[in-house]
Amino acid sequence: MLKKFIPAFGWLKNYQKQDLKGDFSAGLIVAIMLIPQGMAYAMLAGLPPVIGLYASTIPLIIYALFGSSRQLAVGPVAMVSLLVFTGVSALADPGTEEFVSLALLLALMVGVIQLAMGLFRLGFLVNFLSHAVISGFTSGAALIIGLSQLKHLLGIDIPRGSVFLTLSEAAKNITDTNVLTLLIGITSIAILLFFKMKMKKFPAPLVVVVGGTLLVSFLNLKDQGVKIVGEVPMGLPQFSLPAMSLEAIMALLPIALTISFVGFMESIAVAKAIASKEKYKVNSNQELNGLGLANIIGSFFSAYPVTGGFSRSAVNYQAGARTGLATIITAVIVIISLMFFTPLFYYLPKAVLAAIIMVAVFGLIDVKEAIHLFKVKKADGWTLLITFIATLTLGIEQGILVGVAVSLLLFIWRSAYPHTAELGYLEKENVYKNIKNYPHAKTYEGILIYRLDASLYFANMAFFEEKLRTAINEKKSVKKVLLDFTAVNSIDAVAIHELEELVHQYEDAGIEFFIAGMKRPVHEVVERAGWTKKYGDKISFISVKQAIEAIR
Template structure:
């Protein structure tokens, strides 16, 4: 039981000596990455840089104990930081201390949501984030993040909150650009790209941070006025006691719910990708929710804002040979040592360098390929992606993901309310029945028989569409139509509204002298025929195993043999009656 909630109890006793080198190397590399990334992402969240280091410490350790994925690297991430910033900005908190306290309270709230979702086994909810929604949301969020960092690159004092407002204010103040900040920012971007080009495994961001700190430390007087990170508190985070009131819970509810949902979807997507690549362990979606929940709850009491698995850090973790959660423990130790001994050095770090690190990192979040593919192949999903992208970019981060999910559900409802319906014909010389539109020359039809296949469950949302299409095809086939055969192989469920509609359809057709037959119904569907009483209206003689048997019956009134009769009418409901 304990292993279920603390997977470390599973991998630690079975730890192999050969894992140590990969875990240590990955942990050290990710720890070095976390230092500049953590401070940069804290700026996105509107927090002092040290809170990014706090978010890289305790949540990382807790996840190493509780996460079912052994290779995810947990800490602050750009997208979640942006959601925190946009959510808290809308609350218009009066002071910096109130803002920080609310960010920490939000982490607690997010963790409680994730923990509850994990215990109630709601991991399946991540499935409602379709690929177009994720792509549109992430690409727009990347642009929002990029715009938010321009003020550091340009050295401008920008007070606007929204993306468009920020762009307008930057345009108005562009003449006030601090060219020293701009030069440092551009140089940092070029150097990061150069180091990445030189060798993929080089800690490019950390190297640029070190170079910029040395440059500022030794040449401050020559350089002049540069916007720096400033004093960073030294030491490990102290215990923080939340003082949230009822109004804070109400205000934070939509932000926390969105953040809990988004961060889990991000983490689970990465965890599954890593699991499939390594094939060394199983990732439990519900335990991942619980692990992220524990990480955020415990972290919030040690001054951490919302943490999640980072894509770039996880990729490095895997590439460096991480095998277990020990790599996360090593990376947390690196961050802890930095907080204990090195924070005074980082006070010389230019904010433009952190902005440059963010701009390079978020470029990979922009998906250029999928929109082009969808535009060529799936126009409806392209529209979904575009709507999510524009909503996120122009209205807001929270609204973007909410509208994206709503748009997805609308598209899903539209599809299932108008499913594919095919008129079938028999392929000449065989007993195969296929769509006559696809096999115009090979398929033969029968003047007095209409064979229809309905490729979805039949329920209240599509029963009227089914009836309209059925009556339309009957009208095309008349006069001379005597039989309608419904191929029900693809129908796995029929609800009470659809049953009532079938009652009506069968009665109307009989009034026109047309017999209604059903072929290929699977077991659960046959159970519904019996439990609903539809079998009495339809008649047992009109239920067939295969379409060919139904056609033979219509052509010569050939009765079913005992085996056909038994299979066609088999039902659990009937057996229990």
């Protein structure tokens, strides 16, 4: 029973000694990646770098115990960090105590929302975020995140704002660029890209962090205008409850919902990808439980919202992680760093952290996916593009809302205007097919065979009726209409009523209606509407072929 609620009992009980080597090496490598990334992402969120380290401790241990993925690397990620900044900066100035307090409250809210979704088995709700929306949103947000780091890369002050404001301000103040800061940033980007292309498993962020810190320290570049992280508090975070007020909760609710959905989508996507390779199943509702508890308990220990990250999870898996112990080892190493090694980060240049962020997020801009979607289905391509543009121009929250609205409108449009077809018989293949695609298909004198490729309900009934009337009018000699219901999965009361009216109208004109291939759930609904008594065997044909034989 405990295994169901705490999946860690499963792998702890059956832990194999041979898995320890892989778990330890993966935990160590991910920790080396996570320490600089956690600090960088906290800076991106408008928080002190140490908050990123706090978010890389307790939440990781909680997820390892309650999550269903064995290789997912949980912690601060760029996308969620930007969302935190977007939501909280509207209520408080970044870096202030009030800002930090609201970020911790936001983590608690995100955790409660995710845990509630998991307990009530609402994981399916994320299906409303289509792949096209996520891809467009991710690319747009990645561009915003990357360009937001220009000020740290150039060493100049650029006010927060839209992408276009950032670029224009950077261009205006380009002459004020601190050359040393720019050189450190560009060199860091070059090193990170080199290792990303040549040696993906190598912890390149550690190289640029150590190199940048030593360079600034020995050459005293702080006095030359190179901005550094400064003092990072040593020690573990103390237990405390996030400050709560109804006003703050209501103000943060929209961004909390956005982070809950987007964070879970990012997490479940990579968790499922790895699980499929390892031949085990990831439970989406259990993932919500794990992430929810990680955020709730993490908020009591000064952590801001966390989720599973693409890059670190890939490294965790490639480095040999076999169980959640790898994630626990990562958390323990970060805890040791907090207790003993934070003074070493004093001279860490912010340009290096900016480089880590930029390399991580620019890889999320997926031009190939956009081209692919436009090639396969233009509607999905346009959804991606509209979401991308909306994210850049309107903002992060508005961008994803526009994307969801567009995808839902497309879904409604498709269901309101479904595909229909007149069918003909292919004797050799012994099947009935659309005569537009198979002009040589055999049709029958006085009989119209018509198929609807969707469920029938109030929104598409008028369209179906119009298409059917047109088909009947075009075929002057029609005396019998056979409706192929094999693709109709459901029917509502409005559609039943409208279809009855249609049948009565045409019966008065001497045209008889039949239905073939009606599925059991649909048959049960029309039976309750009295169709069995009204139409008898006319609606009970198993297949079009059986109906045609009986009609003829």
